[in-house]
Amino acid sequence: MAEATGKRAFGEISRTDVMCLKCEHQLKDPKMLDCLHSFCLNCLGGRDKITCPVCWRETLVPVGGLRNLSSSFFLISLVDEIQKREQLNLGMALTTSLTCKSRVLQTDLTKNVAPKCRKHSDHVICFHCVTCDTYICSKCAATEHRSAEHNFIEITDSMKSFRKNVTDILENFDKSKQKLACTTKYSIEAARSRLSKNVYQACSSISSKAEEEIQKIRNKAKHLTTKVKELGHERDSEYAQALFHNREQVDRADKMVRAVRNLMRQADDFELIELKPKVMHNLGFQKEFKCEPAKLDMSFIQVKCQDVVRNKSLGEILLKEKWKLKDEFGKEGTGNGEFECATGVACFRNGDIAVTDSKQKRLSLFTSKGQYKTSVAQGANSNQLKAPFGVAVNSDDLLFVTDQTKVKVFDKELHFVREFIPSVDDASDLTGIAVDPIESFRVDKQRVAVADRGRKVISVHKMNGSLITSISNNMVGNYLAIIHRHFEQLLFTNYEEKKFVCVNFQGFEGLNLMTTLNGEPAKATGVMYEPDDGDHGSIYVAVHSSNLGNSEVQKFDLCGAFVSTVAQGLHMPFQMALTPTRDVVVADKHSIKIFERM
Secondary structure, eight states, X not given: OOOOOOOOOOEEEEGGGGBOTTTOSBOSSEEEOTTSOEEEGGGOOOSSEEEOTTTOOEEEOOTTOGGGSEEOHHHHHHHHHHHHHHHHTOSOOOBOOSSOOOOEEEEOOOOOOOOXXXXXXXXXEEEEETTTTEEEEHHHHHTTTOSTTOOEEEHHHHXXXXXXXXXXXXXXXXXXXXXXXXXXXXXXXXXXXXXXXXXXXXXXXHHHHHHHTGGGGHHHHHHHHHHHHHHHHHHHHHHHHXXXXXXXXXXXXXXXXXXXXXXXXXXXXXXXXXXXHHHHHHHTHHHHOOOOOOOGGGGOXXXXXXXXXXXXXXXXXXXXXXXXXXXXXXXXXSSTXXXXXXXXXXXXXXXXXXXXXXXXXXXXXXOTTOOEEEEEOBSSSTTSBSSEEEEEEOTTOOEEEEETTXXXXXOTTOOEEEEEOSOOOTTOOEEEEEEOOTTTSOGXXXXXXXXXXXXXXXXXXETTSOEEEEEEOTTOOSOEEEEOTTSOEEEEEETTTTEEEEEETTSOEEEEEEOEETTEEOEEEEEEEEOOSSSOOEEEEEEEOXXXXXXXXXXXXXXXXXXXXXXXXXXXXXXXXXXXXXXXXXXXBSOEEEEEEO
C-alpha cells in the first residue's frame, strides 16, 4: 500500500498569507467559512449566520457556536512555524523589499500527519471507497468494504483525481466567465452608442419641429429636449451601473477562485478530505455567476412630433422602438402581381423591388408602390430562369439571382448581364444569396456570398464570379447575409434546427443561437444585416410560428441579444430587404409587406 503523504516542497510564505483580512493582524485561532476565507475566531460575529467581509457570502453558524467552525489547520501550522522560526532564529530566509514592508519566510510544508479512522482509531485513513464515497483505513477495506461491489483507491490517487476535477472546473468556468463578460460588455457598449445616437437624433428632430413653429414653441422645445437628455443620462447611468455590477461580479468570482486555488495549493490531502464538501459546494458558485445583460430596449429613444396645440407638449417621447405597416401589395394567385409563394426580395436604389416566387418559378419587378413592371421569362436560355430563389442587389444596381446551379446577373430593368457557376458538383443546389451592404465597399471591392444547401457550403465570390473562399457547415440552409467592417462574417439560418449561425470567412463560429417565439423554439427563415453609422449594426431574422398568421420578424444586435419585434402577425415570412429609406421589406408568401419605424 502506498502511503498518502501529500508532500510539498519548501515555499515562500508571506506575512500576508497568515494575516486576518478583518483585523489585519496575524491570525489567532483561524476559522474557515464556507466560502473558504479564514479569519480570527474573535473577529467573527453573528449568532445564526456570518457574512464574509471579503466576498459577502453567508455561512450558517454550526450547532455549538463559532468554535465549531472548521479550523484552518494549514494556516495554524504556518502561524506556528513562523513564530517558532522567529523565536529560534533558525532556518529563516528574510527578504526585505525596498517598496514593501512585508517579510517573506521560507517554510517547510512537507509535514503531513494522516488522520485516524473514525471506526478504527488505531488505523490511519489510507483509501477512498468510490462506491460509498467515504475515506477508510486498511481494516475497513478488509472488513466492511471487502465485497466486490466496493471499489476503493489510494488516497493519493483520489486526491490527484479530485485536484484535477477542481482544476478542470475552474478552467471551464474561467472560459465561460470571460466569454459572458466580453459579450455583455460589447452589448452594453453597443447599446450605449445606439442610445447616444438616438438621443442626438431625437434632439435634432425636436429642434427641427421647434424651428417650424418659430419662437412660440421654443420654450416647449427646450423643455422636451431637456427631458430627452435627462432620460438619456438616466439610462446611460443604468448602463454604467450594469457595467460596474458586472465588473464587481467578475471580481468576486476571481476572489472565490483565488481562495479555492490557494487552498488546493496549500492544503495537504488529508485536510482536503475534511474540506472536500466545502470545496465542491463553493465550486457551485459558477452556477450563480451572472452578468447583468444589456437592456437593449432602453437604448431606444425617439420623438413622435405632432402639430402644436396650445397647452400641449411639442411631442411624445418614444421609449421603445416601434414599427408599423407602411405598405403592402400582392395577393394569392398566378397572375402578374400575384404570388403563390414569394420567397426572395431585393431593392434597387430607385426603390424598385424584385421578387422571386418559388412555386411559380418567376422573377418579377415592381415599383416602390407595388405596381407591376415586368418579369423574366421562364426557360433554359441565358436570359431566362428555370427556378429562381434568392435575390440580392449590389451598389451598382446589379441583381444577383440563384437559379438551381447558376447565379445569374440582371440590370435594374431585368435585362440579362452575365452568369457564373459556383460549383459543377451534381449535388449543388443554390438557395440564398447576399452581397456586401451598399455602404460598405467600392463596387470593385464588393463580394457576393452564395448558399449551396445541397453541398452544405457557402462560397464567396468577386462580382465577376471568381471564387474568393468557401466555407463548409452542416447548418447551411436557404438564407444568408454578409456582416461587414470589423466582423467580416457570414450569417445564415437553419429552418429545421431553429437556429441562426454566424461564422467568419475561415469557417469559425461566432454565434449559434436558437430562435424562439413566445419563449418556445421556432423555425428561422430569412435573415438580413443592417449596418449603422458606427461599428455595430443589427440582425433581422424571420421566425415561423406553428400557427399561420402568428409569425414574426425579430431584431437582434451583433451579439445575438434581442432588440425588438419588427413585425407580428405575418403569414409566412421569408427573405427581407432594406429600401433606400431603411424601411424593411418582407416577402410574406402571398404578399410583400413594407414596415417603417414610427
